[in-house]
Amino acid sequence: MPRKGNIYHYLINALVFIILEAGALMLLNHSGTLQNIWIMKGVHAFTGTVWGGSESVKYYFSLKSENRRLVEENDRLTSELRHYKEILEKEQEQEHSFSSSSGRYRYIPASVVKMSHNRQHNYIIVNKGSEDGVRERAGVITPDGAVGIISAVSRHYSYAIAFTNPDMAISTRIGHEGAVGTMTWDGMSARGAILNEIPCHIQAEPGDTVFTSGFSVIFPPDIPLGTIVDKNLKNGATFEIKVSLFKDFREIRYVSIVCDSDFDEIDELERR
Amino acid sequence: MTKTVHNFPVLFLLLILAQMVISNYFNFSLFVTLSILPAIVMCIPVSVSTLASMVIAFATGLSVDVMADGVIGLNALALVPVALLRRTFIRIFLGEDIINRNEDFTFRKNGIAKVSLVMFCSIVLFFGIYVIADCAGMRPAWFCTVKIAASTLVSYIVSLLAVSILTSKDRQ
Numbered sequence: 001m002p003r004k005g006n007i008y009h010y011l012i013n014a015l016v017f018i019i020l021e022a023g024a025l026m027l028l029n030h031s032g033t034l035q036n037i038w039i040m041k042g043v044h045a046f047t048g049t050v051w052g053g054s055e056s057v058k059y060y061f062s063l064k065s066e067n068r069r070l071v072e073e074n075d076r077l078t079s080e081l082r083h084y085k086e087i088l089e090k091e092q093e094q095e096h097s098f099s100s101s102s103g104r105y106r107y108i109p110a111s112v113v114k115m116s117h118n119r120q121h122n123y124i125i126v127n128k129g130s131e132d133g134v135r136e137r138a139g140v141i142t143p144d145g146a147v148g149i150i151s152a153v154s155r156h157y158s159y160a161i162a163f164t165n166p167d168m169a170i171s172t173r174i175g176h177e178g179a180v181g182t183m184t185w186d187g188m189s190a191r192g193a194i195l196n197e198i199p200c201h202i203q204a205e206p207g208d209t210v211f212t213s214g215f216s217v218i219f220p221p222d223i224p225l226g227t228i229v230d231k232n233l234k235n236g237a238t239f240e241i242k243v244s245l246f247k248d249f250r251e252i253r254y255v256s257i258v259c260d261s262d263f264d265e266i267d268e269l270e271r272r
Numbered sequence: 273m274t275k276t277v278h279n280f281p282v283l284f285l286l287l288i289l290a291q292m293v294i295s296n297y298f299n300f301s302l303f304v305t306l307s308i309l310p311a312i313v314m315c316i317p318v319s320v321s322t323l324a325s326m327v328i329a330f331a332t333g334l335s336v337d338v339m340a341d342g343v344i345g346l347n348a349l350a351l352v353p354v355a356l357l358r359r360t361f362i363r364i365f366l367g368e369d370i371i372n373r374n375e376d377f378t379f380r381k382n383g384i385a386k387v388s389l390v391m392f393c394s395i396v397l398f399f400g401i402y403v404i405a406d407c408a409g410m411r412p413a414w415f416c417t418v419k420i421a422a423s424t425l426v427s428y429i430v431s432l433l434a435v436s437i438l439t440s441k442d443r444q
Contacts, residue, residue, distance in 0.1 A: 032343040038405075
């Protein structure tokens with residue numbers, strides 16, 4: 001290990017070396033035109049690199065706030081898009097019937113505080129609670145899939161059962177207007193899911209997209225979940241379809257909690 | 273009488289004068305620059321510190337630049353790194369003992385091959401910097417490479433003569 005004195009010695013040598021070389025370069029700069037151009041080119045390249053580097057560092061440290069801003073913006077745009085879709089659907093419904101209703105879903109942006117992904121029963125904790133308007137049995141989604149269902153709510157946090165949990169099932173549809181079935185986690189990979197109860201006469205091909213059906217008070221319709229990978233005939237009557245999810249659950253940082261404003265009314269009706 | 277105390281400074285100055293003459297009158301080709309400066313910097317006694325040898329190298333390079341009507345700062349720029357790495361080259365090729373004992377190297381004591389290798393490395397380093405700074409990005413890479421190779425080869429042969437003069441204690 002170098003001694004303290006040696007380090008000073010090396011530092012002084014390095015300093016003197018830099019001073020002498022800088023002096024030589026300055027003399028060179030003043031005495032030759034070619035050298036002048038060459039040195040100035042080098043100096044400009046160096047300063048460009050330094051400034052570029054410092055900008056990169058600054059940019060890196062601002063990424064967190066930038067990410068947060070983008071998530072909020074994304075959430076707002078997604079909400080707006082869904083809102084307009086709902087209005088469009090309502091207009092289409094009005095064309096065919098006499099009933100009408102107002103916008104149904106409310107979206108609350110949240111960050112994942114804690115999550116498990118390597119257990120058989122996984123969970124997610126998000127940083128929004130009852131004070132933010134979250135209630136039990138609200139859905140947790142991202143633009144690329146349904147993530148879980150809120151099962152317990154405190155004032156500032158909510159606990160959700162993740163989709164990567166054998167107890168959880170989502171009502172799904174193949175394509176926008178295809179057959180409806182129940183999708184569950186395959187229990188093995190972070191992106192693997194199984195879609196059951198699809199009658200064997202239904203056309204379902206690898207590459208077809210699976211969406212939420214909207215036949216529940218938890219998830220709104222038409223959230224893309226994944227694509228069909230393979231299908232097997234089960235008991236000669238229904239298909240068991242393997243689905244590759246769009247979202248790897250280990251990468252989730254930001255989510256939206258979706259609350260159905262008609263939840264209580266539908267729930268009351270179901271209980272009757 | 274040892275070279276370190278009496279002969280060396282005189283021989284050193286004479287060889288610098290010789291270099292000035294070479295630079296002024298012996299321009300063989302566009303591809304060849306003859307310089308014994310790295311060799312004479314390498315021959316500065318081992319007892320002289322790196323810091324002092326860098327200052328000596330800078331002054332030597334600058335004096336040749338001024339007196340030889342060249343681009344001022346070019347020799348100084350190329351010679352200071354040689355002085356910085358002088359002890360490192362000696363340590364690598366001639367061993368740690370020579371540094372620890374502050375002994376000067378000679379052809380007889382350390383062998384022609386090893387001393388030549390030290391000289392060769394210093395000359396390559398010198399011309400690597402010298403030619404690149406001299407061409408200033410205006411010449412193609414092949415030209416710089418050929419010039420570095422040719423200058424190193426010619427200067428290496430002449431430098432061995434300069435080293436034998438500076439380590440003349442050998443012959444006494």
